[in-house]
Amino acid sequence: xxxxxxxxxxxxxxxxxxxxxxxxxxxxxxxxxxxxxxxxxxxxxxxxxxxxxxxxxxxxxxxxxxxxxxxxxxxxxxxxxxxxxxxxxxxxxxxxxxxxxxxxxxxxxxxxxxxxxxxxxxxxxxxxxxxxxxxxxxxxxxxxxxxxxxxxxxxxxxxxxxxxxxxxxxxxxxxxxxxxxxxxxxxxxxxxxxxxxxxxxxxxxxxxxxxxxxxxxxxxxxxxxxxxxxxxxxxxxxxxxxxxxxxxxxxxxxxxxxxxxxxxxxxxxxxxxxxxxxxxxxxxxxxxxxxxxxxxxxxxxxxxxxxxxxxxxxxxxxxxxxxxxxxxxxxxxxxxxxxxxxxxxxxxxxxxxxxxxxxxxxxxxxxxxxxxxxxxxxxxx
Numbered sequence: 001x002x003x004x005x006x007x008x009x010x011x012x013x014x015x016x017x018x019x020x021x022x023x024x025x026x027x028x029x030x031x032x033x034x035x036x037x038x039x040x041x042x043x044x045x046x047x048x049x050x051x052x053x054x055x056x057x058x059x060x061x062x063x064x065x066x067x068x069x070x071x072x073x074x075x076x077x078x079x080x081x082x083x084x085x086x087x088x089x090x091x092x093x094x095x096x097x098x099x100x101x102x103x104x105x106x107x108x109x110x111x112x113x114x115x116x117x118x119x120x121x122x123x124x125x126x127x128x129x130x131x132x133x134x135x136x137x138x139x140x141x142x143x144x145x146x147x148x149x150x151x152x153x154x155x156x157x158x159x160x161x162x163x164x165x166x167x168x169x170x171x172x173x174x175x176x177x178x179x180x181x182x183x184x185x186x187x188x189x190x191x192x193x194x195x196x197x198x199x200x201x202x203x204x205x206x207x208x209x210x211x212x213x214x215x216x217x218x219x220x221x222x223x224x225x226x227x228x229x230x231x232x233x234x235x236x237x238x239x240x241x242x243x244x245x246x247x248x249x250x251x252x253x254x255x256x257x258x259x260x261x262x263x264x265x266x267x268x269x270x271x272x273x274x275x276x277x278x279x280x281x282x283x284x285x286x287x288x289x290x291x292x293x294x295x296x297x298x299x300x301x302x303x304x305x306x307x308x309x310x311x312x313x314x315x316x317x318x319x320x321x322x323x324x325x326x327x328x329x330x331x332x333x334x335x336x337x338x339x340x341x342x343x344x345x346x347x348x349x350x351x352x353x354x355x356x357x358x359x360x361x362x363x364x365x366x367x368x369x370x371x372x373x374x375x376x377x378x379x380x381x
Contacts, residue, residue, distance in 0.1 A: 006071060007054035015068070019061070026055040035231030045231040046214050053212070056145065141269035147262040148275045153246055155283035159293075159315055159341045161248035165241055168274070171264050172238045174230035181232040182223025189224065191216035235264060244276060249291065249343025254278045286315070291341045291348025294333075298357045304328050312352055314339040322352055330356040 008015055011025050029051045031037070038044035057063045151166050173179045182188060190196040194213035198220040201210050212218035217233065226232035242261065247254075255277050262272030287294040297310050307326035311319055314336070322334050333351045340348025362370065 007058050007067065010050055010054040011058065013058075015071075019059070022055070022058050026051065026059065030055075034237060035233055039228075039231065042226075042231075045226075045233045049214060049217060049233065142265055143269050144263035144265040144272035146272040146275055148277070150277050150279060151244065152279045152281055153250070154281050155286060155288075156315065157246055158250045158254075158278065158280045159248070159286075159288070161250070162246050163243045164246055165243050166276070167239055167241045169237060169239055170262070171235040172240075173264055174227060174234055174236050176229035177223075177227035177234060179234040180223065181217065181219070181227055181230065181234040183225040183227050186223040186225040186227075188221040191220055191222045194220065196220040242274075246278070247343075249341050250278055250280075251288070252278065252280050288341065289351075291343060291346060293340045293348065293350045294353055295350060296353050296355055298355050299324065299328070300357055300359070304330070304354065304356050310352070312336075312350070314350055315341070320350075324354065328354055330354060 008017075011022065011029065013022055013025050017025075030048065033044050033047045033051060035045045035048055057067050147168065147170060149166065149168060151164065153164050157164060174181075176184065180188070191198075191213060193215035194200050198213055198216065198218045199210040200213045213220075216222050219234075223232070227234070230236050242258075244256065244258070247256075255275060258274040258276065260271045261274035265271055285295060287296075293315060295312050297312060299308065299310075303324065305326065307328070308324050309321055310324060311321050313319055318339075320336055320339070322336070324334075332354045334354075336350040336352065338347050339350035342348075359366075
């Protein structure tokens with residue numbers, strides 16, 4: 001990120017943007033600036049990394065909170081706040097700075113922001129570095145990002161369990177350069193931007209924090225020729241299909257965490273996790289109330305009046321016959337025990353609900369009989 005810019009500016013969103021707005025904007029920019037779509041533009045990979053770096057912070061609620069606190073205290077507009085206690089900033093040459101202070105005289109250790117700890121800890125947790133002069137080195141292994149996905153599953157799969165295939169798009173290690181960013185046979189040399197440290201400092205107003213070097217992407221080395229497949233980023237966008245086990249009794253908003261199925265780790269770090277949220281498709285016959293299943297059975301007027309027998313199928317395909325007594329009203333439910341959804345050792349019931357279907361048209365004979373029925377009951381029409 002260039003000096004004077006911040007992550008909101010990088011993504012082109014306001015400070016009040018919602019998480020969904022940030023995600024949509026990130027996806028739009030990532031698609032537009034992805035190196036695979038801009039192979040003739042040597043700056044695309046750097047722009048793509050800058051966008052990803054911004055989203056790594058703003059897309060995470062906790063990191064965004066810390067980042068907003070940093071901005072509030074002037075981290076991107078000239079830091080002018082004084083150390084706790086209201087004392088003036090020490091003059092140049094007035095003595096060695098106290099522990100935890102940088103050359104500008106700001107006490108990072110004592111400056112607490114909203115209970116988040118000292119600024120040194122805050123910057124370190126977000127950017128991998130602290131005050132100026134902190135002997136940075138190339139980044140070590142870092143865990144990959146968690147990936148969230150919404151998966152739509154059939155009603156009966158959610159109820160009884162099963163497997164569903166899902167296809168995801170994610171960054172994976174480039175198969176051509178194996179993550180080095182260099183073309184086959186290219187030589188690696190010390191990065192001239194960060195001098196091999198893997199990080200560069202940025203800041204204003206007497207303080208600095210470290211971030212991954214945009215030239216070497218934190219590796220500390222640059223290839224003599226960039227990989228033609230990934231444009232030097234070391235990773236490519238790939239589609240991956242995996243099978244997900246759906247637990248019995250899953251419902252809307254059920255979440256699963258699949259360890260090690262998320263984003264690729266940096267510098268040999270472990271992959272993140274895949275977090276799946278289910279949405280359940282409606283069924284043409286069943287509805288769900290907790291662990292109970294609701295099955296609607298239509299009856300005509302004669303069946304509801306005189307009584308009848310109906311057959312329904314349970315979720316596992318068994319046939320159950322129910323006796324409907326005379327005079328059954330619409331909305332009456334009949335319970336078939338332990339034929340509902342099973343979850344964590346508990347099982348619901350199957351509730352058969354009656355509806356009364358009134359014909360749109362009657363034959364002359366049917367109309368005559370209906371009139372006779374009404375007259376016999378003293379009904380006026």
